[in-house]
Amino acid sequence: MxxxxxxxxxxxxxxxxxxxxxxxxxxxxxxxxxxxxxxxxxxxxxxxxxxxxxxxxxxxxxxxxxxxxxxxxxxxxxxxxxxxxxxxxxxxxxxxxxxxxxxxxxxxxxxxxxxxxxxxxxxxxxxxxxxxxxxxxxxxxxxxxxxxxxxxxxxxxxxxxxxxxxxxxxxxxxxxxxxxxxxxxxxxxxxxxxxxxxxxxxxxxRGLVECQIDLHGPGQDIHSGSFGGAVPNPATEAARLAAALHDDDRKVAIPGFYDGVVEPTDHERELFAELPFDEAGWLRTAHSRAALGEAGYSTLERIWARPTAEVNGIAGGYQGPGGKTIVPSAAQLKLSFRLVAGQEVEKVQSAVRDWAAALIPAGIHHEITYWGATRPxxxxxxxxxxxxxxxxxxxxxxxxxxxxxxxxxxxxxxxxxxxxxxxxxxxxxxxxxxxxxxxxxxxxxxxxxxxxxxxxxxxxxxxxxxx
Amino acid sequence: MxxxxxxxxxxxxxxxxxxxxxxxxxxxxxxxxxxxxxxxxxxxxxxxxxxxxxxxxxxxxxxxxxxxxxxxxxxxxxxxxxxxxxxxxxxxxxxxxxxxxxxxxxxxxxxxxxxxxxxxxxxxxxxxxxxxxxxxxxxxxxxxxxxxxxxxxxxxxxxxxxxxxxxxxxxxxxxxxxxxxxxxxxxxxxxxxxxxxxxxxxxxxRGLVECQIDLHGPGQDIHSGSFGGAVPNPATEAARLAAALHDDDRKVAIPGFYDGVVEPTDHERELFAELPFDEAGWLRTAHSRAALGEAGYSTLERIWARPTAEVNGIAGGYQGPGGKTIVPSAAQLKLSFRLVAGQEVEKVQSAVRDWAAALIPAGIHHEITYWGATRPxxxxxxxxxxxxxxxxxxxxxxxxxxxxxxxxxxxxxxxxxxxxxxxxxxxxxxxxxxxxxxxxxxxxxxxxxxxxxxxxxxxxxxxxxxx
Known part of the structure; x- marks a missing residue:
């Protein structure tokens, strides 16, 4: 039979x-x-x-x-x-x-x-x-x-x-x-x-690389009137790093990040496009008001077929009510990267390490901690x-x-x-x-x-x- | 007498x-x-x-x-x-x-x-x-x-x-x-x-303008694998705002921020330079490892005679131990600006408002709250x-x-x-x-x-x- x-x-x-x-x-x-x-x-x-x-x-x-x-x-x-x-x-x-x-x-x-x-x-x-x-x-x-x-x-x-x-x-x-x-x-x-x-x-x-970047500036919080604008601020530097993850086309801007990436074929992209995708409905599921991502790719391509960089958490300085005019002592970034076929966990980790080291100015010490990565x-x-x-x-x-x-x-x-x-x-x-x-x-x-x-x-x- | x-x-x-x-x-x-x-x-x-x-x-x-x-x-x-x-x-x-x-x-x-x-x-x-x-x-x-x-x-x-x-x-x-x-x-x-x-x-x-910018993205934290890279992330946008405070010369990059600023005169700068300033000793007082600030000005000029923008606090997403692969729902920036003669509190507040509105993408809602400002x-x-x-x-x-x-x-x-x-x-x-x-x-x-x-x-x- x-x-x-x-x-x-x-x-x-x-x-x-x-x-x-x-x-x-x-x-x-x-x-x-x-x-x-x-x-x-x-x-x-x-x-x-x-x-x-x-x-x-x-x-x-x-x-x-x-x-x-x-x-x-x-x-x-x-x-x-x-x-x-x-x-x-x-x-x-x-x-x-x-x-x-x-x-x-x-x-x-x-x-x-x-x-x-x-x-x-x-x-x-x-x-x-x-x-x-x-x-x-x-x-x-x-x-x-x-x-x-x-x-x-x-x-x-x-x-x-x-x-x-x-x-x-x-x-x-x-x-x-x-x-x-x-x-x-x-x-x-x-x-x-x-x-x-x-x-x-x-x-x-997709695969996954997760890390935390800790940035250390002044040995303690210091007065922003007395010292601000003249010494590096770890919260500012954490923000500059997070902002440097993407260029204005929302492509990941870490040198080498896309090395080896297997692009979706035209045939696969055509088949994705045949799916009855309702972006408004998808946005409701995402509890979000607008789509935003890498230029040149559809929403489905962005979440399925393209590698991404995401800020999962950022913290530094004063977070209570009102203000506190300090240059904070430390800041922290939690990042995750989704990988697609052709990307290697170790190469991405190393690219992130080099990228951060190149951007963080003298006077700010930093450490990167990686944990449990998954290959695509x-x-x-x-x-x-x-x-x-x-x-x-x-x-x-x-x-x-x-x-x-x-x-x-x-x-x-x-x-x-x-x-x-x-x-x-x-x-x-x-x-x-x-x-x-x-x-x-x-x-x-x-x-x-x-x-x-x-x-x-x-x-x-x-x-x-x-x- | x-x-x-x-x-x-x-x-x-x-x-x-x-x-x-x-x-x-x-x-x-x-x-x-x-x-x-x-x-x-x-x-x-x-x-x-x-x-x-x-x-x-x-x-x-x-x-x-x-x-x-x-x-x-x-x-x-x-x-x-x-x-x-x-x-x-x-x-x-x-x-x-x-x-x-x-x-x-x-x-x-x-x-x-x-x-x-x-x-x-x-x-x-x-x-x-x-x-x-x-x-x-x-x-x-x-x-x-x-x-x-x-x-x-x-x-x-x-x-x-x-x-x-x-x-x-x-x-x-x-x-x-x-x-x-x-x-x-x-x-x-x-x-x-x-x-x-x-x-x-x-x-x-110097004068002082303080504010908090709250950024709201997804209605709740969402899965970074399912949605990340395809919707705006308020922690990323908070970081992009904070990073956009300064250009690569560490000048404040908010349009109109320097309008009216009274420059220190050459005579005043010469007199500042006569002060027995010991930068290494000053850095110890600042608990800092290096000086960093607006290009073209000395440390004393930066803290006395130049207006500045400082990140006093930044927060968004997960901050506990390890990782959490989310696109966070919200983020928060606490900023302070030191003003010098010629700057008006209200004009700086308005410039910050326009600058933030121009940079924050569709899909992220934001509010700016100002409190107790001081004129220079x-x-x-x-x-x-x-x-x-x-x-x-x-x-x-x-x-x-x-x-x-x-x-x-x-x-x-x-x-x-x-x-x-x-x-x-x-x-x-x-x-x-x-x-x-x-x-x-x-x-x-x-x-x-x-x-x-x-x-x-x-x-x-x-x-x-x-x-």
Whole structure:
């Protein structure tokens, strides 16, 4: 049986036929309040991990394990294809959830799933339990429809338990198990699509460099009448640095910052432009009154495909009511940079270091502190594995699949970097799902489409997914 | 008897002959802890005012009054010359003192004066009781040596009681009594000289404009990955404003800011350059590592004779430990501007308003709040009244008198503005006197020179002080 309309119908029929049982299983899992940020819920997080391990074993995975970390455990499962030439795919998701309290504005108990108008409401419904679980329904459909006893690819799952707490032990975990996690492709199911009507595949995430620059001027606050205008002021110099981040075209003005940047292709920009983007609506989501960014790029290009520099915090001198006529002793800048493919964390850090040193005048001492950086990841539109995801989604949705990127940064890049495999994103959540917010939900229709996509994906990848 | 060496010797002999009694009187006044900032000392402040009134009456002033304010009272005294053509001079000082606590580092009780090695240690010794009281010794010497029964000028004294609390009711007081305070010249005795070896006259104070600029961006902090680089960031815009205060020559870059500025004359700059200025020592006082300011001007010119713009405080976004990848919702700038002669408070405020409005991009709302501004004051070097002060000091000190200005701003400008009279500064305190600090002292030798200067001044002004 190949990739024909018959297959598509058979997969759909299988998913629909098992929908009720699948939702009952998902609801059972959602009832476990696996809030990783809450120490009092640590046992619930472990219980959620055991539930998933048992569920994967019941699905048929011959290998299911709980991997401990210094924090919450991850769940690993493996199902070899049996074919020595088969592609190996690793699915990433997480079994922990954000905190949720009825008093935050939930209409129903966040840990007592409710189905209403084709939606399932519960903490974790979309982020990420629903999106992890559609894979098991998908695998069952894949096996049932193809008649196989094992997936067409060597399938591995790594479902971590600390994503909502910043994944503090994740890189370490991946490094420690790098050999067993080895794969040709990573599929991340912890993202979303453009909208219910516009199915999309995300092709990359931006990287992140964060730093703090501390500037030290006078040994103590000094009188601005007696000394101001004749000695350097660290608040002024912090401001001059922050202002020098961008030129008048709002391009980042740090020498070398754009070195190696992979520009979005004309084709990708055309496809971005096909998205039904409503800037006024987007501005409402941004709680902002106007768009402003790098000249020559659209808003979507600015947040997805272009590197940026942002002032996250600035502080220096007197901040209380009224005035205080001082030259302050010190000031502080907190900056973050979003990186795109082609930029290297270390090169950006070094460029920022050189830029600051060149601008800060004699008499001001400064230190730069960097912390936890993340590399960007991007899969080209013509990458065979990405095309497989697009075809699998196209068969499930019966529509043209467009492309997005993710402006934020995430642990997916660790998988790319440590395992050396391209990261693809298969997510069926939509912006209205309310991640991290009260009344989180998932669209049941999209959950089924996710399962169908997953069912098609292994065959698509097996057939044409190799680079 | 005219202005001859004999007169000078006679004045010196009178001052020396009355030195012990004068120091006993001053010590009696210094024992009254007239701390205006401390509500518990309010009665002491009133007691100090009464002491001064009685002392002025005993000195011979025919009019001595206590003027109440909503806060601490001022002392007014008047001694008409009797000559219908006589010049009228108003002496300004204050009878309140800074707080002082033995535990702050005082070697002796701050309110129990101690004389040691030619110095008198007590709170208020230099700031300002010592400098108020040398005038009464000076008047007695003036009358004794000239044989007059009234001063050569119509003499008025206004000694306020809230200077150390920011003179909150002073402008109101001066306005209410403007007619009785009317004068040709104001003599402020609440300042200092360059050093014990280098007597100087201060010729002006800078003015002050203070404001806060609040910038509002997104309605709440938003995610820098999802929105950063595509909407305006109020912390970035606050920094761009602060950075735009100065050009690369560190000139203030606000259009119109320098309009009307009175440049120091070449002669004044030459005289400034004669002062034994030790930049390394000055930098130690400034707790700073390097000098930096407007190109083309020396450090002294920058702090005395040039207007400046200073960032007193800047704040926006996250300021805690580590990072937070947000576009902050709001930011705040606290700025102060020192003004020199020729600049108008209202014009500078309006220039700042226009400058900010032109630079802040669409999507950022802002407000500017101004408070308590002070006008600059400056007396030209060739002003006859200033020349009278210089001659009087020269006779007392037997040295060339050089010139300084005061970089700070003070209530003297209110006297200039409300009374329409030039303000001259006669102060004999030196930087080591420790104003506002523990172990405040006054040099007894300089206190006597102050009394001698005051004794010569009324004759000098009567003779050549009219413009």
């Amino acid at each position: 190949s990739n024909t309309p018959d297959t598509d119908n058979a997969v759909r029929a299988f998913a629909d036929g098992h929908r009720a049982a699948f939702l009952a299983e998902l609801s059972e899992w959602l009832r476990i309040p696996s809030v990783s940020a809450d120490p009092a819920r640590a046992e619930d997080v472990r219980r959620g991990a055991r539930w998933l391990r048992d569920h994967l074993a019941a699905t048929g995975f011959p290998v299911t394990e709980i991997w401990d970390t210094p924090g919450a455990p991850a769940v690993f499962a493996e199902w070899p294809s049996g074919d020595p030439d088969a592609l190996t795919v690793l699915v990433y998701g997480h079994h922990d959830v954000q905190p949720a309290d009825r008093a935050d504005g939930w209409r129903t108990d966040p840990f007592e799933p409710v189905i209403e108008d084709g939606r399932l409401y519960a903490r974790g419904a979309a982020d990420d339990k629903g999106q992890v679980l559609f894979h098991t329904l998908g695998i069952r459909a894949h096996l049932a429809v193809t008649g196989r006893s094992a997936p067409a690819v060597n399938l591995k799952l790594l479902i971590e338990g600390e994503e909502e707490s910043g994944s503090p032990h994740f890189p370490e975990l991946v490094r420690a198990h790098a050999e067993r996690l080895g794969c040709d492709t990573v599929i991340v199911s912890d993202t979303g699509m453009w909208s219910e009507d516009t199915p999309t595949v995300c092709t990359g995430m 990841c991007l899969t080209p539109l013509d990458h065979p594995a990405l095309q497989s995801v697009v075809r699998a989604m196209g068969r499930a949705f019966g529509q043209k699949i467009l492309f997005t990127r993710e402006g934020g940064s995430g642990p997916a890049a660790d998988l790319q970097d440590i395992l050396g495999a391209p990261v693809l994103f298969l997510g069926i959540s939509v912006p209205s799902d309310g991640w991290h917010a009260p009344n989180e939900k998932v669209e049941l229709g999209l959950l089924m489409k996710g399962a169908e996509t997953a069912a098609h994906l292994w065959a698509e990848l097996a057939e044409k997914g190799r680079e | 005219s202005n001859t060496p004999d007169t000078d010797n006679a004045v010196r002999a009178f001052a020396d002959g009355h030195r012990a009694a004068f120091l006993a009187e001053l010590s009696e006044w210094l024992r009254i802890p007239s701390v205006s900032a401390d509500p518990a000392r309010a009665e002491d402040v009133r007691r100090g005012a009464r002491w001064l009134r009685d002392h002025l009456a005993a000195t011979g002033f025919p009019v001595t009054e206590i003027w109440d304010t909503p806060g601490a009272p001022a002392v007014f005294a008047e001694w008409p010359s009797g000559d219908p053509d006589a010049l009228t001079v108003l002496v300004y000082g204050h009878h309140d003192v800074q707080p002082a606590d033995r535990a702050d580092g005082w070697r002796t009780d701050p309110f129990e004066p101690v004389i040691e090695d030619g110095r008198l240690y007590a709170r208020g010794a230099a700031d300002d009781k010592g400098q108020v009281l040398f005038h009464t010794l000076g008047i007695r010497a003036h009358l004794a040596v000239t044989g007059r029964s009234a001063p050569a000028v119509n003499l008025k004294l206004l000694i306020e009681g809230e200077e150390e609390s920011g003179s909150p009711h002073f402008p109101e007081l001066v306005r209410a009594h403007a007619e009785r305070l009317g004068c040709d010249t104001v003599i402020v005795s609440d300042t200092g000289m360059w050093s014990e070896d280098t007597p100087t006259v201060c010729t002006g104070m 004051c400056l007396t030209p070097l060739d002003h006859p009244a200033l020349q009278s002060v210089v001659r009087a000091m020269g006779r007392a000190f037997g040295q060339k008198i050089l010139f300084t200005r005061e970089g700070g701003s003070g209530p003297a400008a209110d006297l200039q503005d409300i009374l329409g009279a030039p303000v001259l500064f006669l102060g004999i305190s030196v930087p080591s006197d420790g104003w506002h600090a523990p172990n405040e002292k006054v040099e007894l030798g300089l206190l006597m020179k102050g009394a001698e200067t005051a004794a010569h001044l009324w004759a000098e002004l009567a003779e050549k002080g009219r413009e």
